[in-house]
Amino acid sequence: MPESPVDSRRVTSVAELSRVGLELFLQNGFEGTTVEDIATAAGISRRTFFRYFASKNDVPWGDFDVLVDRLRTHLRATPAGVSTIAALHAAIVDFNDYPKAEQDRHRQRMDLLLNVPVLVAHSTLRYASWRQAIAEFIAARSGTSVAALRPHVVSWAYQAASIASYEVWLRQPRVELTAVLDEALTTLEQEFRRPA
Amino acid sequence: MPESPVDSRRVTSVAELSRVGLELFLQNGFEGTTVEDIATAAGISRRTFFRYFASKNDVPWGDFDVLVDRLRTHLRATPAGVSTIAALHAAIVDFNDYPKAEQDRHRQRMDLLLNVPVLVAHSTLRYASWRQAIAEFIAARSGTSVAALRPHVVSWAYQAASIASYEVWLRQPRVELTAVLDEALTTLEQEFRRPA
DNA sequence: CTACATGTGGCACTCAGTGTCACTTCAAGG
């Protein structure tokens, strides 16, 4: 069967749909691209698009939740000998270490997420699970409750450092993202008095 | 002229419209209230509503920008003898010190802003100017650039402490918000090694 | 009384997001 009755160009995965959307956003801007446009380009209907994404805002995020799960696993697997700060440092750098082949796409994605107001706002909701993973780890390591003030404030600070790093990286594409992150995290660690 | 031709009940200020909206949100929930509902309750048209607010999401914020301006002024007026940390501490507590008569409304407003997902997301954009004011002050005091990493990370941490305080306060209405904030800020200050 | 600036309402339009239902695809089991 050389030709399926279904259009073989039909895109039916979150990852691929995200790529198609990203391409259109690059061409026409985020606001300038309608869900209809993405659906058409992917060979599916508008209705079907919303079965893959809860909202247009989620397109640039792709499979983010999977990555957060990986971060959580990474942290849990840290040997007890490694300090909390060192563990977070390594896990966060690793979290943002994308293969060369994907770096362009990743930059483009982050450029949108950090500069389009609607997406900046929406990011808060997506980042919440990331911060939660960090906060849980800090709480577990320090033996305090996750509901305590400190884990959350610190996880916010880590998010801030990450975002600040991305902003530097987007302005200076030459430097390695992981290098910037490494520096930012080091700066952050020097801000904390007690060993976390 | 006992009766103006214009409906005297017509509401024509951001502050009052915000109050009308808040009341409806309390009754029917944020999602359960349409802009049309608010406009009707305020005696104006839907079109006019959008001349007061850029979006429905801005209703709970009311005149926030004015408050941020006041924060900025407060910080600038700080005598040079007061440390950066102490100045921020005082200014932030003051920023959140509402008169008794408005406390109920303020609690209701914050309850929405911290619990309705769309509003949580949108808050990021509104808080940005607050953080900017903090970051500018820190940068000025430490003689570094506002573009530097540290002012931003620290301002994020202050925001996190504020939000965490509000969450505590919303769960335990008995305690004073300013007291919770005071405690949270003290905790935060102990996290910083160098004098900011 | 006129002229001009500002505020308002009505209307039509775009687009995101949702509920419903009919249709297709495909795999499992007779």
Next chain:
DNA sequence: CCTTGAAGTGACACTGAGTGCCACATGTAG
């Protein structure tokens, strides 16, 4: 080979936010 059921898809209609445009009212300065 046929049936049955589950899962994915598309068409359609609808709600609601937000915008552009234009006509009308109000208020103020000359």
